[in-house]
Amino acid sequence: MSDLAGRFGRSSRTRAATGSSGSPRLRDSFGSTWFWWLVLAVAVLYPMISNTTYIFFVAGGVGIYSIVGIGMNLLYGLGGQVSLGQGAIVAVGAYVAGGLIVHRGWGMWPALIVGLLAGAVTGIVMGLPSLRLSTWYFALTTLAFGGVVVGLVNHFRGLTGGADGLVGIVVPMSSKQLFYLVVAINAVGLVLYRTFAQSRLGRGLIAIKEGGEAGTVSGVRATYIKLIAFGISGAYAGVGGALFAFEQQVISPDQFTTYFSIFFIVIIVAGGLGRWLGPVIGALAFFAIPEFLTSLAEWRMVIYGVALLAFMAFAPEGIMGAVETAWRRVRRRSSAAEPAARADLALDPEAVVSDSAARIAALLKRRAAPDGNPSSGALVVDGVAVAFGGVKALQGVSLQLEPGRVYGLVGPNGSGKTTLLNVITGIYVPSSGTVSLDETTLTGIAPAKLAKLGIGRTFQTPRLLKDLSAWENVMLGSYSGEKATAAEVLARLPRNRRESKVLGQRANDLLEALGLADRAGARAGDLPHGHQRMIEIARALMVEPRLLLLDEPAAGLSADELEVLDRLVRNLGGGGVTVLVVEHHIGWVREVCTHVTVLDQGTVVTSGDPEAVFSDRRVRETYLGVSA
Ligand code: ADP
Ligand code: MG
Numbered sequence: 001m002s003d004l005a006g007r008f009g010r011s012s013r014t015r016a017a018t019g020s021s022g023s024p025r026l027r028d029s030f031g032s033t034w035f036w037w038l039v040l041a042v043a044v045l046y047p048m049i050s051n052t053t054y055i056f057f058v059a060g061g062v063g064i065y066s067i068v069g070i071g072m073n074l075l076y077g078l079g080g081q082v083s084l085g086q087g088a089i090v091a092v093g094a095y096v097a098g099g100l101i102v103h104r105g106w107g108m109w110p111a112l113i114v115g116l117l118a119g120a121v122t123g124i125v126m127g128l129p130s131l132r133l134s135t136w137y138f139a140l141t142t143l144a145f146g147g148v149v150v151g152l153v154n155h156f157r158g159l160t161g162g163a164d165g166l167v168g169i170v171v172p173m174s175s176k177q178l179f180y181l182v183v184a185i186n187a188v189g190l191v192l193y194r195t196f197a198q199s200r201l202g203r204g205l206i207a208i209k210e211g212g213e214a215g216t217v218s219g220v221r222a223t224y225i226k227l228i229a230f231g232i233s234g235a236y237a238g239v240g241g242a243l244f245a246f247e248q249q250v251i252s253p254d255q256f257t258t259y260f261s262i263f264f265i266v267i268i269v270a271g272g273l274g275r276w277l278g279p280v281i282g283a284l285a286f287f288a289i290p291e292f293l294t295s296l297a298e299w300r301m302v303i304y305g306v307a308l309l310a311f312m313a314f315a316p317e318g319i320m321g322a323v324e325t326a327w328r329r330v331r332r333r334s335s336a337a338e339p340a341a342r343a344d345l346a347l348d349p350e351a352v353v354s355d356s357a358a359r360i361a362a363l364l365k366r367r368a369a370p371d372g373n374p375s376s377g378a379l380v381v382d383g384v385a386v387a388f389g390g391v392k393a394l395q396g397v398s399l400q401l402e403p404g405r406v407y408g409l410v411g412p413n414g415s416g417k418t419t420l421l422n423v424i425t426g427i428y429v430p431s432s433g434t435v436s437l438d439e440t441t442l443t444g445i446a447p448a449k450l451a452k453l454g455i456g457r458t459f460q461t462p463r464l465l466k467d468l469s470a471w472e473n474v475m476l477g478s479y480s481g482e483k484a485t486a487a488e489v490l491a492r493l494p495r496n497r498r499e500s501k502v503l504g505q506r507a508n509d510l511l512e513a514l515g516l517a518d519r520a521g522a523r524a525g526d527l528p529h530g531h532q533r534m535i536e537i538a539r540a541l542m543v544e545p546r547l548l549l550l551d552e553p554a555a556g557l558s559a560d561e562l563e564v565l566d567r568l569v570r571n572l573g574g575g576g577v578t579v580l581v582v583e584h585h586i587g588w589v590r591e592v593c594t595h596v597t598v599l600d601q602g603t604v605v606t607s608g609d610p611e612a613v614f615s616d617r618r619v620r621e622t623y624l625g626v627s628a
Contacts, residue, residue, distance in 0.1 A: 023504045024471045024521030025198060035327075036277050036320065043284055044183055056175040057247065062287040063182035064243045065267060069279025070189045071236025072264045077274030078197055079229045080209030082135055085126050085142030087260035088149035089234050093119040093241020094251050095153060095160055098169040101245075103159065108171040112242045119238015120231045127230025131223055146258055153253045165252030169245050178247055185243070186280065189236060192490060194276055196232065199489045199500075203476045205229055206465050214463040214473075217425060218539065219451030219480025228486055259300050266304050269311050272318030281320055357513035357571065363506070364544060365575040378403050379547055379578060384423055384433035386416075386602075393419040395602040396433065401580060403546070406573040408593035408610065409582045416602040417582040418460055421549050424580075425457050426450055437547060451480040456545030460552050460582075462532040466525025470516060470535050473524050474507040477542025503542075510538040515564050530561040537568070547578045554585040566592060590614060 047059040068090055075081045097115035100106040106114075126145050130138045153160045160166055173181065196202050204225045207215025215222070245251050263286070271282025286307075296303070315322040379401040386394040394416045401407050409417050422428040424435050426447035435442045437453060445453075456477070464473050482489075482503065484496035511520050514534045519527060524535060533553060540548060550569075554562055562585075569592050572579050583589045589596060590610045597607040598619055606613055613619055 023198075023500075025469050033324075035323070036281065039284070040277070040280060043280075047179060051176075053175045056179040058287065060175060060179040060182045060243075060247055062283050063179065063186055064240050064247065065264070065287070066280045066283035067182070067185055067189050067243070068237050068240035069264055069267050069271070069283055070186070070193050071233035071240075073268045073271075073274065073279045074193055074196060074205075074236075075229050075233040076265070077268060077278065078202060078209070079205040079226070080135065081127070081130055081226070081229065082139040082265070083126065083142045083233075084139050084258065084261050084265075085145040085149075086233070086237050086264050087256050087258070087262075088142075088146035089119050089122045089126065089237035090241040090244060090260070091149050091153065091251075091253075091256035092122045093238035094245040094248075094256075095166065095241075096238075097242030098166050098245035098251055099159055101169050101171070102166060108173070108246060112239065112246075115242030115245075116235050116238045119241060120235040123230040123232075123234015123237065124227050126234070127227055130226055130230070142261075143258065146256075146261055150253045150256060153256075161252070163253060165250045166245075167250050169249045169251070171246045173246070175247070178243070182243060185239060190276065190280070192232075195490055195492060197276070199496075200475070200479050200482050201225060201228060201486060201489060203465070203468070203472060204479055206468065207476060210465055213427070213459065214465060214476065214539075215479070216427070216447045217451060217457050218476045218478075218543065219448050220476075221448045259304065262301075262304050262308075266308050266311075268318075269308060270318055272320035275318065275320050278318055278320055282318065285319055355512075357568075359509050360506075360513050360541065361571050361575045364541065364572065364577050378438055379424070379580075380434075380436050381420070381424065382434050382436075384420070384430045384435065386419055386423060386428055386430050392602050394423070394430070397599070397602065397604055398433075399597060399604070399607075401547070401578050403578050404573060404576040405594050406569060406579045406581065406592055408589040408596040409580060409599060410584070410586065410589060410596060411599035411605075414601075415599040417599055418551055419602075420599070421457060421551055421580075421582065424549060425455060448480075451477075451543045454544065454546035455549070456540035456543040456547070457549035458533070458536045458540050458551055458553060460555070462529075462536040464524040464532055464535060464539075466523070468524055469521050470511065470524050470527065470531070471504075471507055471520040473535050474510055474538045474542055475503065477539035478503040478507070481542070481544060507538070507542060510541055511535075514538055514568065529556045530558055533557065534561070534564070537565070545577060547580070548572060550579065550581045550583075552582055552584060554583055554588055562588065586614065 043059070043062075047055045068086060072083065072086050075083060093115040096118040097108075097111040100111045100114060101108065126142055129141045133141065154162050171178075204215055204220040207218070207220050208222050208225060212222070248255075267282035267286050268279045269282070270285055271278030271280065311318060317325070379399070381397060381399040384394055384397045385392070397416070397420060399407075409420070411417055419428060423430050424442065426442065426445055426449075430443065433443075437455065440453065442450065442453070442455075465476065468476075482499055484493070484499055488496045508517070508520065511517050514537065516531060516534055516538075519531060524532065527535070533556070537550065537553065540550075553565055553569075557565060566588065569579055569581065573594075581589065581593060593610055595608065596610045596613045598605040598613060606616060606619060
């Protein structure tokens, strides 16, 4: 277990991963620190020591909120999906489990399981509009969803007891036993959350929250991941609902108002959004308030609203973040050990581990030339045109890239270079023309499917998941290459473990091959620009590309970094990977590319051997802004 200080050195303290198969993740998301474990131990031990039914009852209630909160944290904290209908899913779980016991005489265990399933299905149904709607419109639909559920409860009086409530939910457990059950389910819930967050599913969900393209080019299918997240968070709410029914014994619609849903948002924001233990800490912090609020019912919304605003304004990282910040200040004062300066952050070409580079080269070679015959990876762009309103970004561009060679694409700003990469990777659909890779037509294929076909790319401005570690960002690239299903991932079955190990090692190899081994555990957003570019290239290579598209990879690199990049690109070409480099650094393009195409105003001006192209007077004067 780490000490608190270890978690604060985001920018400078990194865990060395040299030559190891470690999985350097950012600790922030998982806050396994003794302090919070102590808080949790007290929260569990206190009711046991006091040993009174009332305390067990209250503590069980807090634990139920925390279960629902963990599910909500997965959806909102990791996935950025705001649901104001989580309370309604709790209601579904409660009424389904309660109804089965009251009307059908079911036992509590089967009722609990069916409550879980009902929650999962309801979560998925509620999540469907999120596939089309933006965050806040979606939030409104979840609010309406909550209204519908309460309406249905009131309508089907025969089953639900309507406003009078569903009475007589009796389970063969004391408050004390229920409390232990709730604690156990919290533990399982936390483990599952952590497994999800650390898997490709978690990385995919975070990529979707961050706005997509890093995930898209890595093969993340947004629809699939979102629905899984809604299903899982619904399952937590369903279980929470069933336990709620068991504990309350009587449930009625007025317990499941919008306030109830908002309460879950309040506790996860209060605890610390997206922090592993956040919902548990948040539920503990707020446990007294619902009790207290029953006498202040009409003020409840105001109190939640003010609490939410106060946290967002003054403690955006919640109670956990605030406590940790305070702790860091205390420690800073007591020890002069300031984190090391950034001087050691320069990238040293000598730090490139050649063994790792060789392993990566061998891997990519196998992929690029599966039968020892490097015939795959030929890209044909044929008459592609793209217009944005009146701007004709591309006007009939044709290119042909032979496998295993390095191509350059140059031209002034706005000439359509990035647009062409966006067409090749399916982000833009051309108004006419086609793109194909080895006879496979790419035009019209969803961008998230291209990674699987062996296309990797980087962006002009690196698109990294800033709050994840460098290593985790590289791992995102393996998304479409992972074969284990979501169920195997969540259950941590052997195939998933083996695969994660191999891919994790590959990510380490890539970082080593780029001289970034000791940055593996650093927060990506804190790294200098050049490192971010390298990490993005590593992510693109994780796709095991046959075709690699680099958008201005040398921009902003130091001379040393450029040397690392240069070696890498040469090796890739030599290893059979087709590389297309968009670049303004003409000197480098000249050295590394075997063929150059010049684009201006969306048309190909000239194309051919770099020496010939760059000595063309027209190219020099007009398109490169260099006087002849
Ligand atoms: P380059 O990468 O060569 O600098 P781009 O491909 O980014 O050029 O842009 C080509 C032209 O298309 C520019 O005029 C740019 O303003 C326009 N353009 C690119 N993307 C968009 C977009 N999403 N919406 C509107 N115009 C765009
Ligand atoms: Mg560009």
